[in-house]
Amino acid sequence: MNTKILFICGILLSALVGALWLVHLESSVTWQLLALGLLLLAPLAGSALRGAFDPIESIYFFLPLYGYLYLAKPLIRMTRGEEFIFGEQNFEWAMWVSILGLAAFYLGYYSKIGSAISRRLPLMEREVSGRRLRQCAWGFILTGAAGLWAYMQASGGWREFWSLPHGYGGKTEASTAYIYQLPELMVAGFFVIARDVIAGKRLGPASLLRLAVASIGGVLIYAVLWSRRTMIAWALITVTILVALRAGKKARLTVIALFWLILFACISLALAYRPYLHLGVEL
Secondary structure (H helix, E strand, C coil), X not given: CCHHHHHHHHHHHHHHHHHHXXXXXXXXXXXXXXXXXXXXXXXXXXXXXXXXXXXXXXXXXXXXXXXHHHHHHHHHHHHCXXXXXXXXXXXXXXXXXXXXXXXXHHHHHHCCHHHXXXXXXXXXXXXXXXXXXXXXXXXXXXXXXXXXXXXXXXXXXXXXXXXXXXXXXXXXXXXXXXXHCHHHHHHHHXXXXXXXXXXXXXXXXXXXXXXXXXXXXXXXXXXXXXXXXXXXXXXXXXXXXXXXXXXXXXXXXXHHHHHHHHHHHHHHHHHHHHHHCCCCCCC
16 A cells, blocks of 8 residues: 555545635535546555556546546636636536546556457568667658648748747638648657657757757747647657666655655746747737
């Protein structure tokens, strides 16, 4: 049994109950938020009771982000006395969807069907070639860059495209999802290059240069210039997992807490500065 994790679960649950008490909700939303909070804490508490908590298990990166979107953000809006755009009734329906969606995710995640299928699949005959993997990654990056250029051209040119922040200068009506979603391949390519560099025997100038070039599209455009919260989370989580796997050691709770603090600080900072990252802005 991991008493530290159980203690953290108790603190988080107490914080949720305290926040609900401060808001003074008198509708079913109160119980929905409480149910969602309990559902979010269930895997953490269960692993702590079994003594099987692994800080880099994928679900523990998913749950905080899910809780941020569907629990923390609505609570913050309520504490400020702000109304929901589509009304409280629609918000209640959205809460039911988030609860049922999380329950369905658990059914799939903890089901034995996936592992049963994987055991029947044939094993790879040989290790993947690092050279071919890098070629595939650069193919992703170049395809994504070409897609971004085509997207900018369809939006009236690069000046028009970057005249608004957060990618709002892109005109999707004049294009197709096959074009304006292509730039996200640069992110996938960056992840593959990052894995190749971090898993390498040593970090030399050539490997660092590859990582820097790959990060232009995968990090600079999406995570910095567009300030997309999803891409910021993807980049930080992926690189953190790759480093942790290379180290081969379990992270301490203080390190995990520091990681989430840095992640949400980056997201908050991005929300603050992204309105000013476009051509013609007056600072």
